[in-house]
Amino acid sequence: MADQHDPAGRTDAAGRPDPDAGPGGGHPGSTEQLTGQAAVDDLLDVLDLETIEVNLYRGRSPAVAPQRVFGGQVAAQALVGAGRTVDADRTVHSLHGYFVRAGDSSIPIVYSVEVIRDGRSFSVRRVTAIQHGRPIFFMSASFQRAEAGLDHQAEMPADVPPPESVPTLAERMARYPERLGIWSRVPQSVDVRYVGEPGWVKSGDRPAEVHQRAWLRVAGRLPDTPLLHACALTYASDLTLLDSVLSWHGEVWGPDGFAGASLDHALWLHRPFRADEWFLYDCSSPSASGGRGLATGRIFTIDGHHVATVVQEGLLRRVGD
DSSP, rough: OSSOOTTTTTTTTTTTTOTTTTHHHHHOOOOOBBBBBHHHHHHHHHHHHHHEETTEEEEOSSSSOOOOHHHHHHHHHHHHHHTTTTTTEEEEEEEEEESSSBBBTTTEEEEEEEEEEEEEEEEEEEEEEEEEEEEEEEEEEEEEEEEOOOOOOOOOOOSOOGGGOOOOOHHHHHTOGTTTTGGGGBOOEEEEEEEEOOTHHHHHHHHOOSSEEEEEESSSOSSHHHHHHHHHHHHHHSSTHHHHHHHTOOOOTTTSEEEEEEEEEEEOSOOOOOTTTTTEEEEEEEEEETTTTEEEEEEEESSSSSEEEEEEEEEEEEETT
16 A cells, blocks of 8 residues: 555645645745746656666656655656657557555655567556665556547536636635645645635535536646656646545545545546646545545546546545544
């Protein structure tokens, strides 16, 4: 099991619970927050892995980061490593990852890429993320050469207000300064706008909702490289998904609420997209039992194209248990 978010109450950059960190966590030394293009450039720097040897790469965490590495960062960096070993005419269409140990953001992560298969249409890679000589995450990813075929999709929800009319996360959390902690210093590379109440409000202030919906986009401009957009979407897909389990019950993260740890993460990419343009993340939880919650998410562009589907299971424990 991978403790991205310490069950005792810590969190990752996704905004899951650390009673001292608020919705984002981070090291206490920095006082200035990166926003907009500066934060996006910092994310791009984090995704620019160093080549150590053939199929061996090294990645770092942001200077201001949670003590435990954000799971979306590890998955995105692993995808960068895998993508570098694949022909440019093949794009990633699916990835499946397991978080097996908590990552330490104070030291680099080594990514070892194994070439499983290169066929006429598909390439498959397996990536292991390593710290202290032990795996913290492993992932399989499949890449496909573009081809024609059947085409249909689920419909985008029709009752969602446009992103410009939805409050930013900072505006929603302004009512709860006691819960912000150092969240105000974590780089905001992704603009997240919850349609309903986020899981960081005070316990009792969140109504139960079966669907949790949020508009997201990378908060600056990305290069026109499909792999980078896929990696940025992978990063963002871990930001709000598990919160949909709590939304079902009107529960929250942190004090008087829950702590969580992502156990696995699966992502399917269906159609071209840009991660620096608005997309709707329509999330829900089909089941929760045994201390675990399953969350599913559908990602739509603002003009209604279904571009990705995400599934994640997480461990959820009430703070203090």
